[in-house]
Amino acid sequence: MTLTRNWISITAAGLLLSGCSSALTQNPDSSADALRLPGNQAGTHASPWETRATGSRDSIGRKARANTTAPPEDLWQLSRNHFELNLESDNPRVASQIRYYSKHQDYLDRVTDRAERYYHYILQQIIERGLPAELALLPVVESAYDPFAYSPSRAAGPWQFIPGTAKHFGLRKTWWYDGRRDIVASTDAALTYLEQLNKRFDGDWLLALAAYNAGGGTVSKAIRKNTKKGLATDFWSLDLPSETEAYVPKLLAIASLVKAPADYGVSLRALAVEPYFAIIETQGQIDLAQAAKMADTSSEEMALLNPGFSRWATDPEGPHRLLVPIDSAMQFENKLASLPAEQRVRWNRYRIQRGDSLSAIAARFNISTAAIRSANKLKSNRITAGKTLLIPGPANTSLAATVAQDGAAGTREKLSYKVRAGDSFWKIARSHKVSVSDLASWNKMTPRSTLKAGQQLTLWRDSSLASSAQRETLRKVGYSVRSGDSLSLIASRFSVSVADLKRWNGLNKGRYLQPGQKLTLFVNATDS
Incomplete structure (x- = not known):
């Protein structure tokens, strides 16, 4: 793996202009060569700064x-x-x-x-x-x-x-x-x-x-x-x-x-001229909670520096890089170099049961069917009872729960929820800190399906970085109704339910939408 420092200390750049080179003050042991932009040689041309x-x-x-x-x-x-x-x-x-x-x-x-x-x-x-x-x-x-x-x-x-x-x-x-x-x-x-x-x-x-x-x-x-x-x-x-x-x-x-x-009459807090992060090549998929621990930073900070990743790990198809705080870049690189590839992401073995479907298994482990197909080199969603699937999951076992079915090691704990009067997918999802789309998928429904009092729902609770990120990405969105819009069309566009749309906006059955009417929605940005 390679530490790609496409950053440079602006203070050092000022010195380069006068014919000198300098190392970052945060890392006095670094060589001057490590601080140059890719392809640059000291003194060959003016600093970009x-x-x-x-x-x-x-x-x-x-x-x-x-x-x-x-x-x-x-x-x-x-x-x-x-x-x-x-x-x-x-x-x-x-x-x-x-x-x-x-x-x-x-x-x-x-x-x-x-x-x-x-x-x-x-x-x-x-x-x-x-x-x-x-x-x-x-x-x-x-x-x-x-x-x-x-x-x-x-x-x-x-x-x-x-x-x-x-x-x-x-x-x-x-x-x-x-x-x-x-x-x-x-x-x-x-x-x-x-x-x-x-x-x-x-x-x-x-x-x-x-x-x-x-x-x-x-x-x-x-x-x-x-x-x-x-x-x-x-x-x-x-x-x-x-x-x-x-x-x-x-x-x-x-x-x-x-x-x-x-x-x-305003003031602006000074922003330091030193880089905030370094870009480190990982050469493959890695668990984000584990990466945060290796960088000696919080999972929240890792998520904010790498907001492109929607789940608990980086995308197996790339990009294979992480942004980490500049002060811990060397520490992270050294720990990454000594981490065996098989320990970057945890692989769970799941024995396929009669009646299982790939989508149901994917929902149970909070992963996509495409990710399971890729991990197991499957050409379609067809699976056979008795066979074993490899399911990627968080590498940090302290963050993983146990799936209470067939003794399979997994990343989520199965819960049962009884629907009450006035419940909606959005309300249940928010109270259990999961996404609406996941909740619907686990129960073979859509976010627009109707819930009935007394109905039993299945939830999978996760304490990993993924659920933490999802809690942070619920966004309030204002929407102006367009000509031809309907509640179902708007709900479908934003992956929410019609019932939630009505509740958020105090709508009733006898009221029609009007072009220009303002609606409020609560949308999970990582699912949209």
């Missing part, structure tokens, strides 16, 4: 670039050094957003706390590509820097990719993994997308940003409309969706606050 001096602007508001050896005080200062957009506008739309954000110091504090884990990496990627540093603030607008953010349009992750766009840019979604939430993969995809949009709109970043929100076709259509009327085709002159017309001003307003917080 060199700052840009303020100067004249070109026709579309970009700053002229110049080098300086002054080391940044923190990441906010580094961002300012690399700002390129025109933030000196007194546009009323921007001013309105500045007034809003400047009145919500508590919101800025929360976003800063969330961003601390990811901002160094994202800013680094932006600077290395030669892009405006304001783009590092785009996740503030998109998701408030919450990697588990989920929207009514089914956009997910810090950069809020919708399923179609995510697929186009190679962000995979499996039972194990969602690339939209992966910090490394989603950042690469988002910056590539933004570069393409910037090129499409002839280097105009405001149009590119508008297209990121509304789609390139929408912006192009608005430009064509203005061109036919002989009107200006800059962002401020276009007739765009109201959300998009506010979207770009939001980013410019936040960048203005970062540029001169004191001018607007």
Whole structure:
């Protein structure tokens, strides 16, 4: 396994500019070579962290670039050094957003706390590509820097990719993994997308940003409309969706606050210039709870650094890498090197019983049928009683319970629940800290099935990282009813039940949905 350090100490980078090399202060025993970006050699070219001096602007508001050896005080200062957009506008739309954000110091504090884990990496990627540093603030607008953010349009992750766009840019979604939430993969995809949009709109970043929100076709259509009327085709002159017309001003307003917080009566907690995490290649699947223990960090921290993984382990198909706190990177790498491959994920042996189905076995062990087929090299879902299946499970036995059936070692404890009057899948799932989709699957039902008082349900209780992550990813989503929508259609789209939809919104049988009506839903982001 290889420790892939595609990060660099910004303090060290400042020294590189003056012809020196330096090791990270957190790890004084590291060699200077270990700190260089892949392919870099000391002194062969300028550091990717060199700052840009303020100067004249070109026709579309970009700053002229110049080098300086002054080391940044923190990441906010580094961002300012690399700002390129025109933030000196007194546009009323921007001013309105500045007034809003400047009145919500508590919101800025929360976003800063969330961003601390990811901002160094994202800013680094932006600077290395030669892009405006304001783009590092785009996740503030998109998701408030919450990697588990989920929207009514089914956009997910810090950069809020919708399923179609995510697929186009190679962000995979499996039972194990969602690339939209992966910090490394989603950042690469988002910056590539933004570069393409910037090129499409002839280097105009405001149009590119508008297209990121509304789609390139929408912006192009608005430009064509203005061109036919002989009107200006800059962002401020276009007739765009109201959300998009506010979207770009939001980013410019936040960048203005970062540029001169004191001018607007706000404060920004300093973000250290040192990397928060290191990226370590694992060469295969690994249990996340075990990885957290090896890195001497909490399971919650491991989940926040690796939000792309939806279950208790990394995806067996990859990506085979983990983000771990920078201070424990060497420790983790050393322990990983000495860990036998067969101990990275626990394998349970299950003897197939008469009447079993692959889907029922998968539900019992909280795993997908595809994962079982892959582990056992099965070409279909057909199984034979008496045969034995290998079922992957958490490697950390202290986190594993015992399946109370046939003495099979497993990862979950079987429970029985009697449905009461007023119960719903959502209510039962939330009280037992499981997902609605799992609860329905265990009982060979769908989240939209009707429950009856007295009905017996089967639950499998898990104390592993997976259930912990699921508890953290329940998101409140506001939805605006569209023409042609029905309760069943909306429920199906978000994998919830009609009964829950009615209960959350106080709906009754005699009331019809109206276009524009606002609904509230509670959605598990890892299942959507």
